[in-house]
Amino acid sequence: MATQQSTGSTLTRAWANTALPTLGAILAVALWWLVTVALHIDPFFVPSPADVLDAFMRDPGFMMNETWVTFSRVLIGFGIAVAGGLLIAVLLAASWTVERMTMPLLAAINAVPKVALAPLLLVWMGFGNSPKIVMVVLVSFFPVIVSTMAGLTSTPADLRELGRSLSASWWQTFVKVRLPWALPQIFVGIKVATPLAIIGAVIGEVVSPDHGLGSVIVGSGSSADTPLAFAALVLLAITGVVLFYLIVAIERLLVPWAAAIAS
Amino acid sequence: MITIEAATQTFKARGGRVHALQDIDLTIGAGEFVAVIGRSGCGKSTLLRLIGGLLKPTGGRVTVAGDRVTTPRRDVAMVFQRPALLPWRSVLDNVLLPVEIFGWSRAQHRRQAQNLLEMTGLGGFAKRLPHELSGGMQQRVSLCRALIQGPKVMLMDEPFSALDALTREELAVELQRIHMELGTTVVFVTHSIQEAVLLADRVAVLSARPGRLRKVIGIDIPRPRSFGHNAHLEEVAGASAELHHLLLAEEGAAHHPA
Numbered sequence: 001m002a003t004q005q006s007t008g009s010t011l012t013r014a015w016a017n018t019a020l021p022t023l024g025a026i027l028a029v030a031l032w033w034l035v036t037v038a039l040h041i042d043p044f045f046v047p048s049p050a051d052v053l054d055a056f057m058r059d060p061g062f063m064m065n066e067t068w069v070t071f072s073r074v075l076i077g078f079g080i081a082v083a084g085g086l087l088i089a090v091l092l093a094a095s096w097t098v099e100r101m102t103m104p105l106l107a108a109i110n111a112v113p114k115v116a117l118a119p120l121l122l123v124w125m126g127f128g129n130s131p132k133i134v135m136v137v138l139v140s141f142f143p144v145i146v147s148t149m150a151g152l153t154s155t156p157a158d159l160r161e162l163g164r165s166l167s168a169s170w171w172q173t174f175v176k177v178r179l180p181w182a183l184p185q186i187f188v189g190i191k192v193a194t195p196l197a198i199i200g201a202v203i204g205e206v207v208s209p210d211h212g213l214g215s216v217i218v219g220s221g222s223s224a225d226t227p228l229a230f231a232a233l234v235l236l237a238i239t240g241v242v243l244f245y246l247i248v249a250i251e252r253l254l255v256p257w258a259a260a261i262a263s
Numbered sequence: 264m265i266t267i268e269a270a271t272q273t274f275k276a277r278g279g280r281v282h283a284l285q286d287i288d289l290t291i292g293a294g295e296f297v298a299v300i301g302r303s304g305c306g307k308s309t310l311l312r313l314i315g316g317l318l319k320p321t322g323g324r325v326t327v328a329g330d331r332v333t334t335p336r337r338d339v340a341m342v343f344q345r346p347a348l349l350p351w352r353s354v355l356d357n358v359l360l361p362v363e364i365f366g367w368s369r370a371q372h373r374r375q376a377q378n379l380l381e382m383t384g385l386g387g388f389a390k391r392l393p394h395e396l397s398g399g400m401q402q403r404v405s406l407c408r409a410l411i412q413g414p415k416v417m418l419m420d421e422p423f424s425a426l427d428a429l430t431r432e433e434l435a436v437e438l439q440r441i442h443m444e445l446g447t448t449v450v451f452v453t454h455s456i457q458e459a460v461l462l463a464d465r466v467a468v469l470s471a472r473p474g475r476l477r478k479v480i481g482i483d484i485p486r487p488r489s490f491g492h493n494a495h496l497e498e499v500a501g502a503s504a505e506l507h508h509l510l511l512a513e514e515g516a517a518h519h520p521a
Contacts, residue, residue: 158347164317165341166364167334176363180351257351260394 047227052234055227063216067235070201070212073129074243077136078197082190084137085144092145093152093178094170110142114200118207132204132212139200140193147189151182184258187251194243198236213239264328264416264448265291265314271322272309282473283309286323289467289476293415294446298453298463302510306474307452311418314450315341327416337365340409342419346401348393348408354380355389358407365412372411379407382444383437399430406438416448423458432490435461443486456506460499461488468509478509 029049035041036048043051056063088106092099114135121131155178163173205214213232220228251258272284283306291297299307312318313325316335325332327339340361348357358376359369380386383403393401402422409417423431435458442449442462453459459466463482470477482502484495493499 156347158343158345159349161317161343162341162347163364165315165335166361167337168364172364176360177349180349255351257392257394260350260392 044224044226047230051227052230055225056231056235058228063231063235066211066213066216066232067239070198070205070214070236071239071243073132073201073204073212074136074197074239076129077133077200078140078194078243080133081137081141081193081197082144085141085189085193086148086186088141089145089148089152090174093149094174099149106142106145109138114139115203115207118203121204122208127208127210131208132201135204136197136200139203140197143189143192143196144186145189147192148182148186151185152178154185155181183255184251187247187255187258190247191244191251194247195240198240198243202236264293264295265289265450266326267310267314267323268325269323270310270313270320270325272306272313272318273321284313284320285473285475287474287476289479291448291450293448296442296449296451296462296464298451298459298466299469300453300456300459300466300506300510301469301474302471303454305469305471307469308420309474310469311341311420311450311452314416315339315418317341337361337412338415340412340414340417342402342405342409342417342422344421344424346393346398346405348401348404350393353390353392354385354396354404357393357404358411360408361412376407376411379410380404382441383407397430398426399434402426402434403437406441410441410445410447414447416450419449419451421452421454424454431455431458436487436489438462439487456503456510457490459506460484460502461490466502466506468506480505480509 033049036043036046041048047055092103117138118131118135121134125131125134159177159181160173163177168176201212202214202217205212206218209215209218213236216232217229220226220232267287267289270284270287271282273280273282275281287310289297299310301307309318313320314327314332316332316339319333327336330336349360352360355373355376358379359372362369362372362376377386377389380389383406385400385403385407388396388400393404396404402425406422423434426434438449439462449462451459451462460482466480466482468477468480469475480502482498484498484502488495488499
């Protein structure tokens with residue numbers, strides 16, 4: 001299997017990696033178009049791709065700007081969530097006592113519906129960026145913690161014994177063995193968390209609209225501009241895809257060996 | 264080099280204590296190659312871990328180079344059944360792992376690591392990642408990683424048992440060459456009679472539950488030894504037969520004394 005893949009020319013693989021997803025997207029849009037035209041659906045309910053593109057082209061600069069606002073909130077919040085999640089997971093993995101004391105608490109915090117917290121964040125932090133960023137963090141930190149802990153506690157027995165036979169310190173074992181070993185699983189958690197981060201930003205923007213795509217959607221609702229809402233949704237989806245593949249690229253860079261191990 | 268006096272090891276388990284080893288006495292000289300052979304569950308790996316300081320004996324004592332073993336020592340290197348390589352490190356960096364952990368200078372040991380890789384036929388693979396190597400090559404890397412410690416004692420826990428038969432023989436012959444070259448004391452746990460007869464100066468036969476030292480057999484065949492046709496087929500056959508008998512007759516030994 002593996003040899004077959006490596007003998008296949010790189011050109012074929014590049015074709016498969018870019019052309020096929022593009023083709024899939026084009027087919028999906030075509031289907032959407034076909035359905036709206038064939039069933040004579042009122043653009044007020046479901047606009048056709050053309051209506052959506054129209055809505056976007058009314059003021060592309062504005063739309064791109066709002067996209068950037070949401071994306072930057074996602075990036076900052078997600079960065080904090082990943083860094084904080086890693087740190088918390090390391091602390092939990094380092095101390096059994098701390099883990100037992102705080103894990104149920106973290107699970108409880110995670111179980112609270114974040115939408116319900118949004119008005120509170122508004123009360124505590126007012127308008128502007130911070131409540132949105134905090135919402136992103138709240139929504140996306142948990143998968144990072146869980147996956148990191150799973151990764152850190154899954155060091156194979158033979159590697160643990162190797163470390164012991166070399167009298168490696170806790171820190172040496174952690175840095176040279178446990179953390180690198182955990183990386184593939186950490187990335188699973190991070191990838192699970194990416195769409196959550198975007199959802200968090202949109203919740204924040206819908207609850208207290210100022211800028212960003214969430215605010216655009218709220219605004220389009222009050223002016224009954226469905227195509228504009230769809231344009232915002234498409235931009236959100238594209239943001240999600242970009243963020244996801246950004247993470248995949250970082251993963252390929254940091255953990256090039258992971259795919260080889262898994263096969 | 265190694266003395267084991269009345270070493271006893273029991274483990275707590277469900278429904279009482281399990282006697283893994285009982286009253287083992289064994290002295291191993293410097294440069295000697297001792298194979299420890301026995302059925303699975305006879306405590307041979309436990310014995311190795313006692314010498315390596317990974318376990319503390321519940322009774323008796325173990326010394327290496329005159330010192331009582333309490334923790335792992337830097338001049339005692341272990342080779343495990345599986346290569347236990349770090350998949351993200353190149354072959355060379357895997358060999359240098361003990362150097363890093365001991366806080367030695369990487370620059371000073373780099374050449375030595377390269378030499379070890381060349382000695383085991385891996386000279387051209389220093390920059391490769393472990394998954395690009397075959398199982399036999401991976402186990403050679405783990406052998407190099409043990410040798411970079413400059414060990415007085417090598418403890419090998421069925422190091423070739425996960426490999427295919429031909430690779431196993433190839434590596435056994437290679438280990439013999441390395442042992443003749445370096446003169447390291449080796450304790451080699453195996454369940455292969457063939458390997459034991461090829462490699463060992465003496466073979467310690469353990470019986471199971473509790474693990475006791477049944478007999479120590481000297482193998483007086485000149486080195487280098489080889490598999491297949493050679494001038495000492497009779498001695499090899501004799502030693503193999505005796506080991507077979509000791510291992511297989513174990514169950515009924517009380518009723519049918521040899």
